[in-house]
Amino acid sequence: MKKGFVKIKRAIISVSNKEGIEEFVLRLRSWNIEVIASGGTASTLREKGIEVIDVEDITGFPPLLMGRVKTLHPSIHGGILALRDKPQHISDLKQNNIEPIDLVVCDLYPFEEMARQKKDYSSCIENIDIGGITLLRAAAKNYDYVTVISNNSGFLDFLNHLDSNDGSTSHEFRRLNAIKAFSCSSNYDGQVYKWFVRDDFDKFPKEKFIKSTLKKNLPYGENSHQRAALYQTEDYDQSWANYTQHQGKDLSYNNLLDFDSSIGLILGFRDYLRPLVGIIKHTNPCGVATGKTVLEAFERAFLSDPISAFGGIVISNSSISVGVTEKIIQTFFEMIIAPSFDDESLELLSKKQNMRVVSIGKNWKSKVASDYEFRSIYQGILFQERDKNEISAKDLKLVTNRNPNNKELEDLIFAWKVVKQIKSNGIVFAKNGATIGIGSGQPSRIDSTITAIEKSEKLKEKRGMVLSPLDGAVMASDAFFPFSDSLEKAVSKGIKSVIQPGGSMRDNEVIDFANEKGISMLLTGIRAFKH
Structure with a gap:
């Protein structure tokens, strides 16, 4: 049942990343919102001259077990989980002197960063968040009444929403933020699981969690009647995402498949010092050649199969000059990929507005592909080591x-x-x-x-x-x-x-x-x- 707008009167804040927290709390205070803060967050705010209520003033308990237990208390979670339209819930709050909490702002300990840096066992264990993830899940579960913010990237959106709605949040806004919180918590648990089974990875873990994040929606899929999008998984090497598209339409589903095949081709020739050019069509090379110059390499690759090359993708392991560009544009190609292009080439290519022009950077040889690859089949997901032999x-x-x-x-x-x-x-x-x-x-x-x-x-x-x-x-x-x-x-x-x-x-x-x-x-x- 839709609950409509909820006025934000009371908030609890517990964040590891303190960036932007001072300005955020000051804006909350301008709306006369009462702020409860956990130890580190409270100390940071007080250093800035901002007074808040300590969690222990609400719970009646100091932090226990060297900080392992701070917010895990009925006085906190009762205020978050109470259903405002349930008389029994309201009665329980009153009998126990618990005030409702309308806003939970909490990120999580940087466990993923600790694991990525291969910190020692103790550091990783202590960065497994318990109280924070409980706050997020409790608030997200009760989104009918409670707003949850799981990352400081959501501060501005929340404040603008608050300003636009007289200090209240809409049901839809709370629902969307609850989704973000559950996404955050599920990913976090997946990272912890991955760390625990890290030594068994060669045997393939019993359960495989694949985190993927939407990078962009695509115009259509392999065919025009299919919807499609590009997601990036946690295991992809981010360096390959750092390419520059100079012109042309956004890369399509098929363009990205051919782009991927093109990368696979030149990575196989990483040890080659001479210029090398490949022409890819429907993920298959139809011509590959080396040469004394990039121009010679292109001409030899093109000659291998000029009919199939039409409408394909050209990739070079070396930078492209205007002389090469003049030759390439004599034939229709969907895309040209190279470490870089000189200014004259880019100017010439700009006259071919539909041609996609992509530079992958002169340091492309230092980029690596992930160790594993997977693909969807009707029976599930096939997962294998990438062939790097x-x-x-x-x-x-x-x-x-x-x-x-x-x-x-x-x-x-x-x-x-x-x-x-x-x-x-x-x-x-x-x-x-x-x-x-x-x-x-x-x-x-x-x-x-x-x-x-x-x-x-x-x-x-x-x-x-x-x-x-x-x-x-x-x-x-x-x-x-x-x-x-x-x-x-x-x-x-x-x-x-x-x-x-x-x-x-x-x-x-x-x-x-x-x-x-x-x-x-x-x-x-x-x-x-x-x-």
Whole structure:
């Protein structure tokens, strides 16, 4: 039942963060609101010359157990929890000389900060708030009559509301603040739980609490009839949220998915010093290349699959100058991502108002991804370690008679880094630090191989080449070859070396075929499925 407006006559305040508390209480006093304050809060206010009523003057008890017990008393909680329309409740208050409390202002001990800083056990335990969380929950439960403020960010909103309503709060205002209080308390308990099971995390805790905060509503979801929003979880690395969008419409649901895939791609090449450019379409790379310059890298990446590149996303591991920009804008792209853009580039790009332009900062290599990732399925939530495995030459096992030469080895590692970012089944052909054919997302490995070959044949047509672009190229497969058919197709086009995880029942047949054709094969021992 809606209770309407409640005049604020009496408040209790107990805050750890004292910022803004002096001005807040002075405004309360201007409305003749009686203020009760707990120990630290009362001391802070008195230092500023503001007199308040001590909690112990209400309870008749001094703080106990070195401050562990202060507000946990019927004289406090009776005043908060009493239903003003229940005669028995009002009678109980009168018989026990308890005055109603209309406003509870309380934040909580900074437990999360203590845990994040990995403070010692005793410090963390003592920062588990008991009295504060009880105040919040009691006030939120009785929001029909009591207003609760759980963070100093709510001070101004409350004071403006008070001024607009003659010192009273509306039922809807109290309800919304109660929601905030319960959100605060549930998150707090989740953080405490997470800290207690921290040593068991590798085993995956029996219960997993995922805190997420709304960052922004999105125009629509994957399709225009779907609603969508972006939430940030407690485990995400905040550094990746610190990007700058210079122009264009807000990033859409699909833009953010492609942005995420783009980040995954360049993080895999974090150790590369040369310029590298990737072109992403529907979360799949359709062209990736290195170059002596960013311009050369872009041109080579674009040439890999110019048809698929249309409407995609360009990402560069190096800053973009106006010369590169002039080339990029000759084709329609949804978004360009780079560490930075020079002023001339930004001026030129401003003429393409619909193109989203995002800089991720020159320190992007120091940014990290969270250790775990999760996704929603009909049965619940899948939770797994993020695949951060990176290979080097020493990790690879040669299983053929022929050794790859140094250039081939470099291309093999390059191709493996790319195929890790492709939806399975994934096949990548590469040569001289550039993809020349990518097959992704096919139900069979042979189909992905055929797709990648077809892409390379278009490159042959575009360049007017006599030989296949795959002549002397390398091949990467995200999982083992169940048969030699994919390899047969690739070898017929001239590939010289292959990298794959191995692990098939027919590995020996595949290796024998490679030896028969005189190509080299390296095994990673690690699969790179991506779904």
